Amino acid sequence: MGRGVFHERWAVRVSIIMCLLGGPAYAADSSEKKMDHATPNDVLDCRYQQPDRGEMDSEWFPQDDLFRPLLADPKQPQFFALWQSQQSRIERTNANIGSIGVGENFGFYTRRTGCNGWQISLLTGIFAQFDLDTSNSELINIDFNVGVPITWRQGNWSARLRFYHQSSHIGDEFLGSHPGFQSIGLQYEEVDLILSYDFKKWLRFYGGAAMMVNRQPSTIDRWTGQWGFEARTPRPLARSYVFGLLSNPLLFSPVLTADFKSVEEQGWHINTNLLMGFDMSRVGSFKRLRILFNYYHGYNPYGQFFYSQKTESFGAGAYFMF
Template sequence: METAIRSAACSLICCLTAAAMFFLASSPAMAQNPDEGGLFPKEEIFKPILADPKEPRFFGSVRHINNEMRKDFTGAAIGLGETFGVYRKNLGPERAWQISISGGVFSHFDMDTSSYDLLNSDYSIGLLWTYRDRDASLRLRVYHQSSHLGDDYVSDDPGLLDKYSGFDYEAAELITAYDWEPFRVYGGIHYLLQRDPGHMDRWSYQAGVEYESPSPVLFHGVPVAGVDIKGVQERSWTPAVSVKAGLKFKTADSSRDIMVLAEYYDGFIPYGAFYDYDMDAFGLGVYFGF
């Protein structure tokens, strides 16, 4: 019964996404009027969270990791994901709402093994409604995530399948943010609608602060930094801290950017079914924005 409910919830997210795109594309009111909004806006009105390790984006990073499962090792993280704006409605000067879809995969590798073993991959897909009123913004997201262990990892320790097979959930997230240039602060809550294993507690919180310099420095790069804090009910609300800082490279006439970021993380493992274990990590990553 639980599996059927989870499958139905995931299917509902996909159907809502497809239905929204069909309705918006077929409606005669969706004529492209830049003053009123329209299909496929170029930018998101709720900016991606810089230091969130599970924000859908394209990136690659190398990290020294120390966790309670594998001790010290060199790891690599690869992310392939993006948020795609479907429709925006402008309500007035600096006021708008937007419907978007997001999806991504987050994969992690052990670089100390001869074949760079894949440890785990998390897959997510979601539907977003975002809103902005001048400096205040909001993101409501309903999404599905499933996690899968790497074959080489399992072959080295077959007992992992008994303990960690079948980890997925559907969740709702509400995050509000306020731009106080050059800073942004944000905070919100997450709630697990359905989850496997079913004994997991449902609630978690997220908060953070970001900085983006108004002036470029080295090689025209703009200094950026972010601190993201998460706590889950399952782990007695103990905060996990993610810090990223570096340079953003972007031209004035493009919405695309590249960021080179130093990274630090300390807290519960945010990937796969390993949230019962703690880790700390530091490294360097390259992030691509579209």
């Protein structure tokens, strides 16, 4: 078991380094991509902005995307560190869980007029959960995602079509401390489609469906329905120069977002994930930092626990966008 734990930890470290190398591509110098009517420090991020005009443009390795990530989706590839107080609703047990996500979309090619057009990217995501109540914070489960999303935008409408693979692995230390637990080696390929509408720059609604095309075990039902919303102020409510230390202020915007999933394998039970907090950004940068509080009610969204473990949790964490 010691050798397995050693190799498992090295696999996690290597995967995290790979995602970190890919993620900062969004934070590269963005001076070449300006809005026609913007100040010199403004950059165009089509995930959050819609210019009044623009020219037809084709670009390799775009820094932004045409579809805004689903912030409240627990399986959205993104960088986050989250603490959760989790209760198992069947066993009536409580645990402190550390949840870490590492991942992003790497834009390959886009063709657009302003923010209207399409884009093809590569997604990578790692989702790991740790039991913080154990002396060594043992790894419970880790999911690896890789796939290809195609995104589209026309005005207030946007969409994402995605094909991806997930491979899930139970931690060796967790298996060692739970001798009766059976790992099923969950893995699958899934196609999903999400359609989104932005209402007056402060409210967003989205919905769609997903279907597993290959899965192990093969008895798992295929279909998932998903919908949600995201609300934020159309303009930042506050700005700070941090006691004069910054020449370019930090902008603060409150955020409230919720994601809902109904899964066929779970008897179409509705899983709810609610996030609220503050989004911090800076003019002239693609980077964002969010401090968010979390409430989750439903089946555990990770690994093979997704069809057997009902949970309720609350917590807080930091989310990073590049």
